[in-house]
Amino acid sequence: MSAKNISLSAPQITLQSVSVTRKMAASLPGLRQLAADKGLKIHHLGAGYPHPEVTDPRTFLTHKDRYYQYLAEQEGLNNAEDLPEYLRESYSYTDTLGPLSVRQNFAAVYGADWKTTLNPDFLLPTVGASGGISLLCSLFERSGVPLAYITDAPTYAGFVARAELSNQSTIFSVEMDKEGPVIEKLREQIESARNAGRYVPFYYTVPDGHNPAGFSFSIKRRQQILEVLQEYGVLVVEDAPYVYISYASKNDRPLPFFSMDSRLSVHLFTGSKIGFPGPRVGFLYTEAEIQIKGEISVSLRDLLVTEASADILFHNPEALYGFDALLHDSNFQRIESLWPVAEAKLKVYRENREIMMQGLDEGLGKWPELFQWTQPQAGFFTVFEFLSPNITTDDDFITDLVSNHGIVVIPMYDFYPADARLRDPDIGLNELRLSFCFSESHGEERRRDFKEAVEAFCAAVRLISGL
Ligand SMILES: Cc1ncc(COP(=O)(O)O)c(C=O)c1O
Structure with a gap:
């Protein structure tokens, strides 16, 4: 031609x-x-x-193989040629939410670690925390109206990169002191954004091991942030890659936002730091309800599932089963906590x-x-x-x-x-x-x-x- x-x-x-x-x-x-x-x-x-x-995967891979064998044995298959269900599922199209068993196991372990109860139906698999950020931005961009994302100054470069993909979105940032974002500035920025005619869907932050600010928010500041966001009706998006990469003693670990108020927060868990970054396993969790067009109140989770089903459509089930192996010990019992991992x-x-x-x-x-x-x-x-x-x-x-x-x-x-x-x-x-x-x-x-x-x-x- x-x-x-x-x-x-x-x-x-x-x-x-x-x-x-x-x-x-x-x-x-x-x-x-x-x-x-x-x-x-x-x-x-x-x-x-x-x-x-x-992040040498070899020990994990051996454990994962043994876990998969165990899953096959549990199914009680007698013939070598019978295909185990987990294996069929691992290489098939799955549900947008991924295998239920994986969400159930993760909800039990993660909920116990952070002293709260997670509903597995409200866990949405994402492509790492990055996938969660992208999904949220994409959902709110759908409205077509001018948006303002509130975030910290400084903030995570990956968030800025995603937010800036859309011409309708602008970042309103909030300076920080040694405890977190300055509360008065947080209020001011929400108000400035609204006065500029922008819709403010959320405040994005990394309260534990802030990247790049190199510190964690104080407990008091977390409470103050929630009070302000409750008052203004703004969600907190909590990016949490470092909750387990913690140097605080057991009793001094601050609770993340989703443990404090799961109806005002969207929590982004990632397997990248506690497990491996390659398989791109992440989960988004929120129990928020949100009023949409026509003044109907819907679950944010439902909106995000629709968004995800038009985006990745299906997560990689094999990666999710692999993550499930991480949630089981060498005797294939579900672990009680991710802290030993x-x-x-x-x-x-x-x-x-x-x-x-x-x-x-x-x-x-x-x-x-x-x-x-x-x-x-x-x-x-x-x-x-x-x-x-x-x-x-x-x-x-x-x-x-x-x-x-x-x-x-x-x-x-x-x-x-x-x-x-x-x-x-x-x-x-x-x-x-x-x-x-x-x-x-x-x-x-x-x-x-x-x-x-x-x-x-x-x-x-x-x-x-x-x-
Ligand atoms: C604050 C923050 N969010 C997200 C990510 C990316 O995580 P993931 O691999 O889960 O997409 C990182 C990685 O460095 C990070 O520091």
Whole structure:
């Protein structure tokens, strides 16, 4: 066929800007080479991925095979050629809600861990937490009206990327203090958005191990947030990848929003951090009722199921059964809690966090007037702040850290939504996100590499600060 010159046009579509984390990932190979050419070792304090030491799937795969065999045996099949039901289901189209047994098991374990009762019918499988974010945005975009999403300044880059896909949506962000979003600002932003003629469906946040802010909200602030949202009739969307990556003692773990008020919250669970990111298992949970056109009150869950059935339509049943294996012990009894599963991962993250906190303290703790950093109670990150006005953590600063010191960190400025940067053009330009979740080595070598990375960071910061 001859190639004709056809001009296709989509004049309504704008090109989205690329987030700084993606830009970093793209430029990293070149910068690494630059560092390597200078004989520098690369120190990872940037990547937000789960550590390879806790995501080796081999033990899990053996357990999963044994669990599947057990499921087949439970069916009492006598002939080797009979196809077990779980296997048939695993490779068939399933319901939009996925297998009921998996939701029942997850509801029992997760509900017990967070001191609440979950109704398995209200659990909706999602493609990770990202799938939950996308589903919610897609549902509210359906209205066609101008929307305002309330979120924190700074906030999760994946949320901004999804929210900005729609021209009808704008982010109204809320600055935070050490306990969470500033309550007065939360009120102000809901009101400003409404005064601008926008519908405000929800406030999106990451209350435990905030990515990227590197801390968890206080119990008091959680209560205050709920009071404000109740008053204004706005949902809280609680993205919860790090609830189990917690460094707090058992009695000090704050309850998530869905345990406090399941009718005002949408909870996004993901299997990515407690299990594995690859299978893309997640669950959305909400008991909210919402008034829609014609003043009828419907369950938000029903609206989301319709949305999901027009979106992914069917989740991957094999991935969900695999997750079910994680909810069963070696004797195939349902586990009572996911905390022991988390503990295997926590060992690594706790050590890394300790090394980072201790290293920063030893390397830079003498100058509290020049530097400060958050003490993460959960998650993968701490935010490091330069208190001296002479330092700007822009792209040039980051490039210098990689190419001249071999240190990879992420600048914070890009995590502030556009409205926050308009309010304060310098916002985030004195901060870095340091992650303690990822390195290329295991065990003793990981500990050594990580210690070296923190020491190298401190040495670079002292040099840059003229100390
Ligand atoms: C706050 C937050 N939400 C969502 C995600 C993505 O999670 P998932 O793999 O479940 O899509 C991440 C991953 O880093 C995250 O930090």
